[in-house]
Amino acid sequence: MSNVIEELNLEIRTRRKKPYNKGAKIIINPELCKSCALCVFVCPTGVLEMVENKRNIYNYSAEAVAPEYCTLCQFCVYQCPDFAIVVEKEEGGEK
Ligand code: SF4
Numbered sequence: 001m002s003n004v005i006e007e008l009n010l011e012i013r014t015r016r017k018k019p020y021n022k023g024a025k026i027i028i029n030p031e032l033c034k035s036c037a038l039c040v041f042v043c044p045t046g047v048l049e050m051v052e053n054k055r056n057i058y059n060y061s062a063e064a065v066a067p068e069y070c071t072l073c074q075f076c077v078y079q080c081p082d083f084a085i086v087v088e089k090e091e092g093g094e095k
């Protein structure tokens, strides 16, 4: 993994203060993702990171590595230029 991505992911992890456990289901289509990392930057609670992914033409895609911190705010969904992200609430998740 490149140093830039590693540094980004390390910074992002500092945003995880308290799990919300809203039962978020975060679906990212790695074939639509163009590895811009905008969603990773805008997520206020550090749910997303960039990870190596051979299904992506740039070999990296965003992934929801810490969904328990998701507040269902939808910032990542609105920010993604390629409509690659869907965030839903799982059945039975807390209000
Ligand atoms: S904003 Fe969309 S295209 Fe950019 S990294 Fe996130 S999922 Fe991929």
Ligand code: SF4
Residues within 6 Å of the ligand: 024, 026, 042, 043, 044, 045, 046, 047, 048, 069, 070, 071, 072, 073, 074, 075, 076, 077, 087
């Ligand atoms: S919905 Fe909000 S909290 Fe959840 S992953 Fe997207 S930006 Fe982060």
